[in-house]
Amino acid sequence: MRKILIIEDDKIKIEKLSAFFKEYDYTIVESYHSGLKEIVSSITQYDFLILDMTIPLWDKGNTDLGGNYEQFGGERILREMKRRKKELPTILVTMFDIFSILGGNLTFDELNSYLKNQFATFYVGAVFYNASEDTWKTQLENFIQLIPNRND
Amino acid sequence: MDYLQKKLRPLINNSKIPAFQAVAFIKNDFNPGDFETAIESKSLYKKIKLQNSSFKSIEDVVQREPFIFTNDIKKELFWLLYNIKQESKKIDGFLLLKKKFEDSFLLSNYEEAYTILQTIRNEFGENLWTIEMSLLLKEFQYNTKENWSELSNLLSKLNSPFYQFFVNFFSKRIEENMSFDNCISQFQSDFDGVICDKMIKDFLVFKSLYNAANFDYAYKNFEGVLYLANMFSTIDQYLIAIDVAIKLISYESKNDPIILQFVSKILPLISNDDKLFNIVNLIDKKKEVIVLENTVPILLILDEYSIGNFENCIKLCVDALKIKPSVFELYEIYCKSLINLNLDFENLNFSPLIDKILFSVYNSLLYNNESETYCYKLLKYSLALLSFDFGKKLSAFVTSLGKDVLMNHHSLIGCLSSTINNPRLLNLNLDSREENFIKKNECFMVSESFKINLFINGDNSQSNLIFSQNQLQSDVYKTRSLFYQSKFEEVIKIVEFYVGKSASPFYYDNILHLLFQSYIYTNRLKEAIILTATIISDKVFFTNKFNIEVLINKIQTKGHEVFANLIELPILFSLIKKDYDLYEIYIDYMLTYEEEYPSKLNIEDIVKIYSIEKVVYFLKEVCTVSTIRYSLEFKSIDEAEQERYEICMLLKKIDSSNNLIYEREISDLLRTGAVRKALKEFNAGRLYVNVESLKNLQSKNVKENFLRYKEIEMITKDKNLIGFNPSKVEQWVNYTDSQNNSQFDNPSFLAFKAIYLETREKFLFSKEYGLDSCLSTNFRHGAVKNHLRSVFEKLNLVTVKEDEEYIDNYYWSERKVADYNSNYKIQERLKKFSQEIDEYTDYIRDNLIQIQTERFTDNKEGLFRYFTNDTLLLDFFQEHKTRFVSGDSIMEIIYSGLIQTTIFEIFQNIYEKFTISINNTFQKYVEDLQSDLRLLGVSNQSELLPNIIKSSTDIQSELEIIAESFFLNTTSSFSLLDIETIINASVEYTNKINPNNCISPEICIQFSLPAYSSLIFVFNNFFNNIIEHSKLSSEDLKVKIEVFNPKGNYLEVKVSNNISPLVNISETQKKLKIVKENWNNHENIERSNTEGGSGFDKIKRILLYEVIAKTDKFEYSVNAEEVQISLFLPFKPFTIKIENIISASMATYYTKVSSVEYIEPIITINYPSFVVSSSLVVVFNLMIENIIKHSGLQIEHLKIKFEVFEPKNEVIEIKITNNISEQVDIQIIESNLKSIKDNWKNYVDLGDSNTKYVSGFDLIKHTLYYDMVSKTEEFEFFVSRKEVSISLFLPLNQPENEKNINN
The missing domain is CATH 3.30.565.10 (Histidine kinase-like ATPase, C-terminal domain)
Structure with a gap:
C-alpha cells in the first residue's frame, strides 16, 4: 500500500483528504516543524507528500499567541527538502487561488510555475482545492498517477 | 512669413471666434517659433496672454488660464517664453533681489531678508515664491507658531486649490522641528488625498519636492508641469521653466536642442541667474564658456583643497562664507579640511543657521553611527530651502553620500544650480555632451581642481598635474581614475592596503566603495562578502554606499552554499533578508560547526578566526528568534525564545558595553514569555466553578439534611451495596421520563434527592461561584462574540452597525476591488456578511452557551445540559449510599458526579458542536461570500479573496480554542502572577479580540504584588469599556495604568484614559456615580449574569468571587479630557x-x-x-x-x-x-x-x-x-x-x- 504524508492544518480539508486517501496508508501532521521532522526522519517510508501552502510553524500549543502562521510555510518545506536533499515527490493542495504578497497578488498559476521551476526534481504539481466542488479529486488523482511507487 | 500671415488671417478676421479660443488655437496649431508674432498680431490676444501675470496682493492671487495642453515640450516651453520675454526686466530684477534675500537669510539676517522680501513684493507683486518666503521667515525669525499663524492667514485669503496645497505643504517643509521622514509622509498623505489626474499630481510633486533626496517619483512627463505653470505669475513661470529645463538635462540629452533654443532667447535678457549660464555652458556646443562671477575666487579655494593645503582652505572658506554664504562648495571644503586635519568642529559664529548646516555637513562626513542622523538633518534643511539654489545643491550633496541609483541625475542638478563653473561636472556622466564640454572648459585647465576632475574622469593626458601632498587623497584620485578606466585589478592593488587603516572617513568611504565595486566587477565575491561584513559589523565606520543587492544576486546565481563556511555571509544577508530567507543562509553556516544552538558555539575559537565585532553582529542581528525558529531543534516558540535568552546572556558577556541593550531584550523576552504563559493559563482556567466555596456555602444546610437522611435510613435499612464507578456517569443524563418505580417513594431516596437538587442548583446557579455566573462573565459578556468576530475583523471582512445600519467597509472601498458598479454590490454583500456573522455569534452566545435542566427549560438549545430524573437518581443513590457517611462525603460524591459529567460528556458535546456544526455554519457563510464576490467580479489583484479564504481556516482554529476553553476547572489553585504580567496579558488579550482597536497603555508600577490570573478579566473589562466609551480611535486613545504603593490596607490601581469631545461627560459622571454608590451593594450581583449589564457589575463579581480581592473603595474622576477610575485591591501587611x-x-x-x-x-x-x-x-x-x-x-x-x-x-x-x-x-x-x-x-x-x-x-x-x-x-x-x-x-x-x- 502506498504511504502518504499529509501536511495540513485545516480540519475540513483534513477530513476530505482523509476520505480521499482512505485506501492509502497516510499520516497527517499539522505544522512546518512536525511535517519537516517527519520528512527528515522517515522519508523512505513515504511515497509522496500532500502539502498545504499556509501552515502554522509549530503544532497547536507550541506557537505564539498569534499562531505563528507561515503564509508560504509549504514553500519553506520544499526549500528545506531541497537543502537537506530529502526530496519527496510533492503535490501542493491549496484552497487559495490568490496569495497576497508585497506589492500585489500571486496567482495559483504563477505560484505553481515558480514551484515547478525551483523544485523541478520532486515537485509534481498543484491542485486547487474547493470544498464545494469535487474537481480537485480528479486533478489530484492525475498527479498521483505520475508518481512511481517508492519501491519501484 | 507669408505662410504665417495666411494662417493668422482667418483667425484675426473671423469675429465669431472668441479671442480666448483664438489664443488657444495659436498655442495648439502654430509653430512654437511663431507664437510671439501670432500673439502680437492682435492686441487683445496679447492682453489675454499676459492677463494676471502678477498679483499686487495675496487677495488678488488667482489661477491663470493655462489655455490648451499641447503635450509638446517645445510648445509648452515657448508658450511660457512669450510671457517671460515680455516681463524679463521684472524677472531679472526679481532674481537679483532673490539672491540678496537668500544671502541675508543664510547669514541669519532675518530683518534684512524681510526688508528685501517687502521690496520684492512691492515691486513685483505676490507669487508662490514670496508666499513661501513669508512663511520661511516667520518660522526662522520667530517660531513655528508664527509660521502656522501666517499659514492660517494665507489660507483664508487664497482660494485656488493649487495655492492652498502648496502653501500648506511649504509651511510643513520649513517647520524646523518636523523631521524629513515625517515631512515626506505628511506630503504623501496630503498627496494621496488629492483626487486629480496624473498631470496635476506631477505638478504638485514637482513644485513641492523638486530634487528632494530619498523620494522616488516617476513623472509621466514634464510637458504637463510646464502647461500648469501658466496658471501662476510670470515670475513663477520663469522659475518653473528653468527648473524643468535642468530636470530634463539631468535625465538625458535628447531635449538639449529645445532647451538651448529656449534658454538662448532669454539669455540676453536675464543676467542674474547663474543656472542659465550653467545650462548654456553644458549644452551649447558652439558658444564659448561663460565664466561665472564667483568662479575665480572659489576655484582658488578648490585648487588649494585639491593639492592638500587644508589649513589654508579653512581660512579661505571662513572668509568667503561671510560674503558668499550661498556657495555650497565652501561648506563641503571647509568641513572636509577640518576632518583631514583631524580637527573638531567649531562654530564660525557669524550666522547660527550657517553653523547648524556646517555642523551637520561635518558630522555627515565622519561616516560614523551618528552620520545618518546628520544626513537626515541636512535633508530637512535642503527641503526647507528647496526654493533656494543652495537647497538644491544641499540635496545633491546628501544624495552623494549614499548609493542612490539616480546619483548622477542629482549631481547634475547640483552642479547646474551652482554659482560657479563647477569642475565636478567633469567627472559626471554627461552623456553625449562630454567631449564638447571638456573642450569648452580648456580655459580652466590651469586650475588644479579642473585638472583633477578631468583626471578622475580617466584622462591621463594632463600635464603638470599636481597631486595632493596627502597620500590618501592622492590615491583616491588615482584609483577613481583607474576605476573609470575599468582597471579594477590595479584599483584593488592600491586600495586593499587601506582597509582597516585609520583614514579620513570620507576618503575611506570612497576607497571602500571603489574596492567593493572592483570586487563585484572582477567577480571576487568572497572578498566582497568579507569586506561588506567587516564594514557592517564595524561599530565606528558607517557607510551605505555598497550596492548589496547586486552582490546578493551574484551570490545567489553562483549558489550561496559555496560561501557557507563564512560567518560574513549571514551577516551580509541579514541586511536585506529576514525570516526563512535568512535562516537558509544562517543554518548552512551553523552546520559547518554541526551545531544548531548559537549559544553553544565555541565563541573563543570563532573570534580567533573572524573578529569579536563580527561574532557579536552575528549573534545580535542574525541569531534572532525570527531566524532560529525554523530550526527543528526548537519544538516551540518558548524553546526558540529560551535560546535567544541564552544568546543575549552570551552577548552580555562578550559585548559588555552594550549590556543595556541586551538586558532590555532579555526583559522583553521574559515579559513576552510570561504574558504568553499567563494567557495560556488564563484561557485554560476560564471556565471555573469554585467547588470548595460552594461546599462551604452549603455546608450548614447539607449537614442538617444529612442528619435527616441518616435518620430516615436507619428506619428503612436498605442494604443494596455497590461501589462508586465514575465511568458510569454518562448514565446520568439525557433521561427525560421517569419510570414508575415504587422505590422512588422511598423516604431516604427522597432525602438524598433533595440534597442532590440543592447541590446541583448551587453548582449551576450560585450567583457567587456557580457555573452560570462564570459563563456569563467569562464567556457571554463579550468574550465569545469578540473572539469570533475578531477573526473576521482582523481580515477586514466585517464592519460595525451605526444607527441600525452596517457601515461601509472603507478598507475595501478605498482599495477599489472592482469597478464602480460592482463596488456598491460588494459593499452590500460585505454588509450582509457582517450581519450574518453578528447574528450567528449572538445566537451562539444567547442560545447555546446556556444551561438546561429538567426544571430550567428556558434555554432549549443550551449546550450545558444537566437533566436528570428519578430513575437515574435512584441508580446513583443505590450505587453510593453506603459512602454517604457525612454531609461532606455526600457533597463530595454529588459534586464529583457533576464535575465529571461536565468534563467528560458536556465538554465533549460542546467541543463537537463548536468544531463541527458551528464551524460548518461559519464555513457556509464564508463560502457563500467567496462565491458571491467572485460573481461580482472582485479583482484577482485585491487581497479581499485571499482574506476570505484565510478566514475559513482561522475561524476553525478560533472555534477550537474557544471549545477547549470550556474545559471545567474546579481547583482554586490559580497561578499567582505578578501584577505587571497580568496587566500586560490583559492588554495582549484585549488587543487580540479587538484587532482594529488596539491599545498600548503606559504602565507605571510602583509596587509589584502577586495576584490571580482572573484579574486579566477585570482589566479586559476596563479596556473594553474604554475602547467603547472613549469614542477615540486607537491612534488617539491614550490609556495609563498606575499601580501605587500601598496605603493602609489598600493598593490603588488607577486606570486613566483620554476621551473624545463627543463624549457626554455628565452622562459618564452620572453612570460612574451610580457604580460608586452601588460598589458595596452585593445584593444584585446576579445582574452580572444579565448580558448587556454594566461591565462594572462583572468587575465587581470577578473581584469578589474569582480574584478574591474586592475592597469597599472605588473612586473616579471625569473631566473634559480624561476619565480616571481607581480600584483598590486589599493589602494586608504582615499577615x-x-x-x-x-x-x-x-x-x-x-x-x-x-x-x-x-x-x-x-x-x-x-x-x-x-x-x-x-x-x-x-x-x-x-x-x-x-x-x-x-x-x-x-x-x-x-x-x-x-x-x-x-x-x-x-x-x-x-x-x-x-x-x-x-x-x-x-x-x-x-x-x-x-x-x-x-x-x-x-x-x-x-x-x-x-x-x-x-x-x-x-x-x-x-x-x-x-x-x-x-x-x-x-x-x-x-x-x-x-x-x-x-x-x-x-x-x-x-x-x-x-x-x-x-x-
Missing part, C-alpha cells in the same frame, strides 16, 4: 507566612521565565510562626533574579535553598543559598557582595521608589526600608567555589508582626 511568601516569590518569578519548569526550592523553616508583608515577594524576586543572573548556570541546573532561622536578639535570619558554575569568577562575586555589605547601612542614595536603581540590592534595601519598614543593619554573605549564601536579617519585633502573631 503572610514566610514559607508562603517564598513559594509565591519562586512561582511569580518562574511565570516570567517561559519554557522553564518550575523548580521547587529547598525551604527550611525553623521559625514557622513568622509572618511578613507581601512586599517580601519583591525582595525574594530580586534575590532570585540576581542568582539567575550571576550563578552562571542554566536555570534548570540551579539549586536554591531558603533557610529561616530561630530569632536571635529579636532578629530573624533568612539565608538564601545557591550553587554556582565553575566558570564564575568568585573573586568578582565576593568583591561585589563586600561592597553591598559595606554600603548596607548607607541610606543616603536610596531615594524614593521612582529612582532607577543601579543594582538589584539597592531596590532590596529600598523595599525593606520603605515598603516593609523591616530593614536591619545586618547583612552577611559567604562565597565558596561551589555556592553563594546571602543572609538578610529581619526584625522580629516589627509592630505589625507581633500584632499578627498574637492574632
